[in-house]
Amino acid sequence: xxxxxxxxxxxxxxxxxxxxxxxxxxxxxxxxxxxxxxxxxxxxxxxxxxxxxxxxxxxxxxxxxxxxxxxxxxxxxxxxxxxxxxxxxxxxxxxxxxxxxxxxxxxxxxxxxxxxxxxxxxxxxxxxxxxxxxxxxxxxxxxxxxxxxxxxxxxxxxxxxxxxxxxxxxxxxxx
Amino acid sequence: xxxxxxxxxxxxxxxxxxxxxxxxxxxxxxxxxxxxxxxxxxxxxxxxxxxxxxxxxxxxxxxxxxxxxxxxxxxxxxxxxxxxxxxxx
Numbered sequence: 009x010x011x012x013x014x015x016x017x018x019x020x021x022x023x024x025x026x027x028x029x030x031x032x033x034x035x036x037x038x039x040x041x042x043x044x045x046x047x048x049x050x051x052x053x054x055x056x057x058x059x060x061x062x063x064x065x066x067x068x069x070x071x072x073x074x075x076x077x078x079x080x081x082x083x084x085x086x087x088x089x090x091x092x093x094x095x096x097x098x099x100x101x102x103x104x105x106x107x108x109x110x111x112x113x114x115x116x117x118x119x120x121x122x123x124x125x126x127x128x129x130x131x132x133x134x135x136x137x138x139x140x141x142x143x144x145x146x147x148x149x150x151x152x153x154x155x156x157x158x159x160x161x162x163x164x165x166x167x168x169x170x171x172x173x174x175x176x177x178x179x180x181x182x183x
Numbered sequence: 184x185x186x187x188x189x190x191x192x193x194x195x196x197x198x199x200x201x202x203x204x205x206x207x208x209x210x211x212x213x214x215x216x217x218x219x220x221x222x223x224x225x226x227x228x229x230x231x232x233x234x235x236x237x238x239x240x241x242x243x244x245x246x247x248x249x250x251x252x253x254x255x256x257x258x259x260x261x262x263x264x265x266x267x268x269x270x271x272x
Contacts, residue, residue, distance in 0.1 A: 027218050031211050039206040044198075053206055060214045064221060122200035129193070145194040146201070176190050 012078040019067050020074065027064055034079060038086045044142050045090040046097075047127020055093050059085040083157045087139050094135040130172075132179065137172035140165055 012033055018026035035056065042052035062085055066072040072081060126146070130138045136158070143149045143157060144165075151169075155162045 024218060025215075028211065028215055031214050035210060035214070036205045039210070040201065040204045043204050044201055049204060049206070053210055056206070057210075057214050057217060061217050061221065064218050068221075116203070119201055119204050122197050123204065126197045126201065129197075141194075145191070146198040148198070173190055180189060 013074065016067060016072075016074050016078055019064070020070075024064075027060075027067075030063075030078070030082075031060060034082055037079075038082060041083065041142070041147060042086055042090045043123055044126060044146050045087070045139060046093060047123050049123070051093060052090075055089045056086055059089045062089070080153065080156050083143075084159065087143070087157055091135040091139055094138065098135075129176070133172050133175055137168045137175070140168040141172040144169055 012030060015026045015029040015033075019030070038056045038059070039049065039052045042055045043049045046052055046055065059082070063072070063082060066085075126142075130141065133141070140154055140158065143154045144151070149157070151162045151165050154165045158165065
């Protein structure tokens with residue numbers, strides 16, 4: 009039994025402090041994933057914090073039975089939270105001044121610029137296509153892994169990737 | 184360079200440039216504060232999807248109780264009338 013699976017078992021038996029081990033082992037990867045999708049470390053921290061609370065509830069209520077891979081399961085929760093955040097931001101755009109100011113103490117200037125560039129570049133993509141492309145080309149997941157995270161078929165993943173690339177190509181041709 | 188290569192090269196560059204992104208030092212502490220603020224396991228269980236059926240289950244139990252009382256009354260009446268018959272003999 010690996011460390012994460014053991015921590016999950018302990019949390020499910022009522023040992024809430026054991027959840028800290030899950031957070032310590034996964035938070036850097038999950039915040040980085042969400043930041044790459046949202047273009048902001050602050051928004052990413054909010055999304056991942058909510059995702060951890062959801063995960064904890066799922067463990068306590070038995071919704072997560074512990075049979076699936078813990079990391080993939082957490083990736084799924086964070087990705088879904090990030091997709092919801094992107095959709096809600098599309099309806100109600102956030103002032104850019106606030107985002108820039110808040111990132112400044114969290115990431116280096118280069119990282120901040122890269123996150124902003126990634127976010128601006130993919131801004132017009134639908135949230136599910138953006139998620140698929142980030143998971144594939146930025147996070148380096150395989151199509152079967154992405155299908156598991158997004159809970160869709162590999163064919164659907166490939167379709168989203170093709171559409172996302174086509175939209176980005178069209179955008180660069182238009183310039 | 185084709186547009187496809189442009190896209191892949193740019194994604195690869197942005198992936199490398201954001202590889203060092205990490206949460207703030209107190210992030211883990213803030214998460215655990217949120218976890219400790221959650222209600223205890225028993226109360227959380229009431230929020231599970233199955234709990235949506237709780238009101239329906241309670242209604243079904245109440246109806247079953249009413250039906251059981253009604254059947255019990257009918258049986259009692261039937262027994263009382265059969266006692267009367269015996270007395271008439």
